[in-house]
Amino acid sequence: MSNLRLPERPGEVIDRGTPLSFTWNGKSFTGHRGDTIASALTANGVEVFARSMKYKRKRGIMTADHWDPNLFVQVGDEPNVRAGSRRLEAGMQVSAQNVWPNLNFDVGTANQVVGRFLSSGFYYKTFMRPKWFWHNVYQRVLRKFAPGGRIHWETSTHGAYDKRYAHPDVLVAGGGPAGMAAAVSAAEADAKVMLVEHEPELGGHLRWGDADDLAALAELRSAVDAHPNIEVLLDSTVTGRYDHNWVAVMQRSHDIAPERLVKARVGSLVVAPGLIERPYVFSGNDTPGVMLSGAARRLINLWAVKPGSKAVVLSANPEGDAVIADLEAAGVEIVAALDARAGDDIAEVKGSGRVSKVVLGDGRTVDADLVVTATGWTAPTSLLNMAGDRPVYDPSAARYFPNQVPDNVLATGGITGNGSTAELAAHGTATGTLAANRALRLRHARRAAASRARSPEGPRPEVLEDTRTPLARVPHPECYLSSGANAKKGMVDYSEDVAAKDLVQAAGEGFDSIELMKRYTTVTMGPTQGKLETVNAAAVLAKARQMEMVDIGTTVWRPPYAPISLGALAGRIFEPVRRSALQDWHDAHGAAPLLAGQWVRPDHYGDPMGEALNVRENVGIIDVTPLGKLDLRGPDVTKLLELVYVNKWQKLDIGRVRYGTMVAEDGVVSDDGVTGRLGEDHYLMTTTSSGAGAVWEMLEDYLQTYRPEWDVHVTAVTGGLTSINVAGPKSRELLLRLVDGVDLSPEAFPYFNVRRGTVAGVEDCIIWRIGFTGELSYEVHVPSGHALHVWEALLANGEDLGIKPFGVESQRILRLEKGHYIVGQDTDGLTKAPSAGLGGLVKLDKPDTLGLPELKAAYERTDLPVLVAVQPDDPQLVPTEADQIVDGDSNRILGRITSSRMSPTLGRSVCLGQVDPSLAAAGTSVTILLVDGRRTTGTVQEHHAHVDPEGVRQNV
């Protein structure tokens, strides 16, 4: 392999003292620290990096940066790595992707095979008919065509992605001369600044410039480094700007996380992305060896790599002129230096796998292996578009310029005009000062508006007028499409393999608006997302329709500006996992963890059926801490309870507990639980575990916005009190050994009562006698700091009674045996109160209760589904929850099974289900459609309770 590494260059970023070994398609190569994958491969003589998506053409370096459409490679188990920007690391296993049939084989035959995939709109046309062809041919061929590497689910080692919130006053997107100057001046104006640069170093185009550029860069960099108010994020991209200056930054330079999503709330956003060089459209413009001037200069000046040996240069601007000196310094022979401003042109490039001949505009043909074009710039206005701007095309400068942006978004640098380094920096400086002023005024106003939040420091800064001198718009020829006869064969979109002729064809078929053409041809829809091809596409369309560019418009730039991995978006979720004070004990005693909402809970301790039976026979304890608990105090609690529960609450004596169901204003069952009266103006409400937060918010809503005159104070005590249910025929016997200050006799402490007392020496426990399991049971609420002591005391003192802990699964079995429904499982978002079988519980004669008109209407209906208990006629068959209840042999749905379990108490399967009212009568036979397609029958029961419908066991 050849060695194309040049002698040392003044601005080179490679560390020649640190060689890095890596492989390319299995072969070993060496690069240096500071190389990109692409620069290291080029230095080793690699010319072809990929095959194009449709035509399978060989592709080489085009832009040598993040946007290069031809440099997608596989690195180890990571697909779609951008070799133009990813830094080389020792031991990288790099391979070409999307290379079917293979990287170097010539693919004329493949082109014939797949001819019908190649024309515009092939997505829409090709797969229409015949139908059988889809399975047999299209699918298999298309899969070969699908771009992208291989994902390795099993071995993925990409670690944990992360997120961060940031609140800089000023965020500068782009670390070129204008961006750096803006960051410094904003920081000097006392703003907190975040400076975000896409590349791994600050400097923008100065980095691959001449000696003056490098000197200016050093000066600006040291000013940035010296300022404590500036945080620099390198190798990071601002991917989106949203309302109120919510700015998303994708940080790829984090020490640990492969990518970190920085969510920045920004006072002022300074948009300084510079300009992106535009490819030129001519036949053969995607041949390896054709590259943009920026690519050639980067290869030579940053990585000291010789890009070719005999070059044709086509230049329309000073940056293009500068490439000639760089090429000469690198020992490249200039075969032809063409000046587009003087009418010079490239008609066609020939060569397979590498440029070999160039047909010039004047008809001459020259031998060359390198073609460098500098035919114009695209303004990456994405962030401005996202802020509502509609940039306007200026034909005299051959690019778009910002038009109108909100005050909190400011553009600077090349995107706004042309200038020397000093002029760009001066514009940046003025912009930074202005941005800081606006940000600091906003910060002041926000603090002043929040009277009880942090007060502002000092007076509000005066308004600074925008007195910036705009940068000049230097005239630039409109160079889009070559004058060569075959120019329309030239590529417009390299990643999607869309040539100019495809766009012309689409326009001819009537897809002649830019937005329609985009969707029809997929131009701009590939990984480069329009950075290189949007303006060329518009220019080709303008020419085809003989219109002006300004009248064609462009496609809309939408976020994200650069691709974001799904891992980064998923990232870390800042939501706490809630654990009761007993969860460590559960973990240590073999509990299977169950994730329920925010909570981790014990599902069972190994034998859910046995644990459930033990509750029926002896005594069990379960940690039910996630049960929502709201402490209600004040003289108007009763009014609140009357409002939010469907039943009546006026005559609840102190020491009594009552069950209640809640419905929303639309009459749909929303939650249920028990509320006990602890004192004159003191109640404890329990909610379902999953509904705890919503009920709390709902109570606050009505108290704050509907009845602010009511005197009720709500305190959430869900985590503060650890809740232990002691259930089973021997539960009273157990508690007698541990409870002080409460008479536990059935006469003194009957069912649905609450007492306060001392449990295992812990004072101020709340004990209420209720029975979700259907057994004699007590729910003990213990201050959480003492919960473990009480739990262990219960176990120790119940040993001879056969005590066992049980988990959520056993509780679900027990409650289903007892026929208690669970809101959200046995009910759904359409279940109105009558469907839940609440019957006499609902009181329609109250003056005010949530959803009252809906409740009244619902009770007049006869067509609502009914919740019933069902027992399968095959007692060993347990239908799956959500199995449908159908009409005999037909598929007409008449209901569904909402809960099902094998009952250890009865030795048979038991269910709850919602059925059509025609099936609700006890004794009705229903047909259940099982998951596997079989049908079975079941019988509707008289009561919801399969076990002890009379409630004898819980009333002892």
Place this chain on the structure above:
Amino acid sequence: MIVVPCPNCGPRNSSDLRPCGEITSRPDPATASLSEWRTYLYLRENPAGWVTETWYCRSGCRRYFTIERNTATNEIRDSEVS
């Protein structure tokens, strides 16, 4: 994600709060017709412009408060505890 000014907690990301929609007036449930009730439940002005709406400071002070917000621009004028 917009910034919503809580009168107690100051400007917060809207993800810290719960939007409760345009302010509505709850009819007397004892006398409201079903049609009036469903208008209250489901029908909103939904203008492209200024609207007075309620937010709940769920991660902060737990107050319900109202703001005036322009639904077309997300400009916010004022906030007060309801």
